[in-house]
Amino acid sequence: MEPESNVKRTQQLHNSIPEPLKSPGRLHDPFEWYDNKRATAPVQYDPKRDVYDVFSYDLVKNGLQNSNQLIRKNLSESHLNTPTAFSYIDTAMVWSDGPAHKAAKSQLFKYFRPSMLEGLTESIETIANQQLETATNNGPTFEFVEEFAVPVPLRVIMDVVGVPQEDHHQLLEWLETFREVMYSEYSAVGPADGAAMEDAVAYMRQLVADRSQEPKNDLISQLAAETELSYEEIGSNCFDFILAGQGTMSELLSNALYIFWNENLLGELDEYDLSVVLEEVLRYRSSLQSRARETVESVRLGETEIPSGETVILWIGAANRDPAQFDRPHEFIPDRNPDHLAFGNGPHACIGAPLARLEAPIILQTVIDQFDTITIDTETMTPKSKASKLGFEHLPVTVSA
Numbered sequence: 465m466e467p468e469s470n471v472k473r474t475q476q477l478h479n480s481i482p483e484p485l486k487s488p489g490r491l492h493d494p495f496e497w498y499d500n501k502r503a504t505a506p507v508q509y510d511p512k513r514d515v516y517d518v519f520s521y522d523l524v525k526n527g528l529q530n531s532n533q534l535i536r537k538n539l540s541e542s543h544l545n546t547p548t549a550f551s552y553i554d555t556a557m558v559w560s561d562g563p564a565h566k567a568a569k570s571q572l573f574k575y576f577r578p579s580m581l582e583g584l585t586e587s588i589e590t591i592a593n594q595q596l597e598t599a600t601n602n603g604p605t606f607e608f609v610e611e612f613a614v615p616v617p618l619r620v621i622m623d624v625v626g627v628p629q630e631d632h633h634q635l636l637e638w639l640e641t642f643r644e645v646m647y648s649e650y651s652a653v654g655p656a657d658g659a660a661m662e663d664a665v666a667y668m669r670q671l672v673a674d675r676s677q678e679p680k681n682d683l684i685s686q687l688a689a690e691t692e693l694s695y696e697e698i699g700s701n702c703f704d705f706i707l708a709g710q711g712t713m714s715e716l717l718s719n720a721l722y723i724f725w726n727e728n729l730l731g732e733l734d735e736y737d738l739s740v741v742l743e744e745v746l747r748y749r750s751s752l753q754s755r756a757r758e759t760v761e762s763v764r765l766g767e768t769e770i771p772s773g774e775t776v777i778l779w780i781g782a783a784n785r786d787p788a789q790f791d792r793p794h795e796f797i798p799d800r801n802p803d804h805l806a807f808g809n810g811p812h813a814c815i816g817a818p819l820a821r822l823e824a825p826i827i828l829q830t831v832i833d834q835f836d837t838i839t840i841d842t843e844t845m846t847p848k849s850k851a852s853k854l855g856f857e858h859l860p861v862t863v864s865a
């Protein structure tokens with residue numbers, strides 16, 4: 465018989481999407497569901513998924529900040545059958561809390577300060593232009609996600625970290641495998657899945673060993689030379705930077721293009737500061753709609769007492785449309801410059817936000833400058849299939865110069 469904890473996790477795997485969101489239309493537009501839930505009660509227990517959902521801005525922010533009682537769960541705990549690959553990846557700060565997390569983040573933080581990233585502008589432009597050229601090689605219609613929004617940020621973050629260009633495809637495959645394995649943060653997986661990550665771990669181990677012997681101008685070399693982080697921590701954090709920096713950025717780029725097209729803004733963007741408009745994109749269609757936590761003791765969120773050992777889903781996407789925080793929350797107001805939660809808040813707040821804020825306007829400006837018209841085929845566009853992410857699997861576009 466399976467241990468009870470595994471049974472619980474398996475149920476969560478199958479039920480991780482709330483029932484009312486189980487359709488492509490709802491996954492694309494979950495906002496009415498958020499509104500109804502928030503208006504009924506900002507914290508609710510869902511017996512089907514066995515989780516507590518949190519919907520209001522104040523309480524989501526509160527939950528993100530409260531990392532003493534609401535913790536991130538270790539990755540390897542949910543993958544007990546495959547300790548090797550996952551226990552390596554688990555040493556990344558994102559999976560830890562408390563002093564271990566603080567010690568790692570305080571050393572890593574400075575490498576993502578805007579002043580450390582200034583030199584990247586030109587290479588980001590080059591990558592965006594090259595990828596656009598490749599995408600339009602076979603005609604004016606292309607798949608914006610697969611041919612542009614995925615490879616561009618991937619190439620940027622891999623260059624930052626120090627993964628050689630020729631290995632980019634391999635890395636993308638590993639990222640996709642890893643995401644499949646994770647499926648949801650609290651999923652149970654079979655033994656084969658962990659094995660699929662062993663090659664990725666061996667690759668990262670080798671890369672760190674090589675760079676510590678022969679440093680280059682990249683993050684791995686800098687971390688090996690300048691910090692007290694172990695080689696394991698450097699490799700696992702860099703793997704996580706690639707993972708965290710790729711998907712969320714792809715979603716931001718696709719959501720931005722979709723909104724600009726849908727709101728008829730494409731011809732008017734030069735009236736605004738694109739960086740400010742992108743903050744509204746992040747609020748309006750946040751790449752990460754939810755984050756999961758586990759209670760380590762009984763926690764009071766608003767009126768609700770959540771017992772110890774429970775899963776809490778903090779709905780960032782709902783918080784960012786909360787009328788108590790934002791006027792006319794369902795309107796896209798390009799110059800709103802909102803105080804959103806799209807990059808999280810508190811101890812785990814996004815370390816890559818300055819990089820995202822640097823690269824997104826450069827990449828999108830390249831697209832806007834290159835074409836007079838951009839049309840999205842809404843018939844064949846496909847939303848992401850997970851409620852925790854908002855974006856597109858497919859976003860077919862036709863452009864004309």
Ligand code: HEM
Nearest residue numbers: 558705708709712713716751755806807808812814816820
């Ligand atoms: C539009 C782009 C991005 C969005 C919307 C985004 C969103 C977020 C959010 C919501 C969190 C908090 C997670 C939590 O509390 O559980 C987070 C954390 C994180 N992000 Fe980002 N992110 C983006 C880009 C990036 C980039 C480019 C990197 C590359 C380094 C990155 C690396 C990380 C890491 C390492 C963490 C974990 C920080 C920690 O645990 O202390 N992100 N991100």
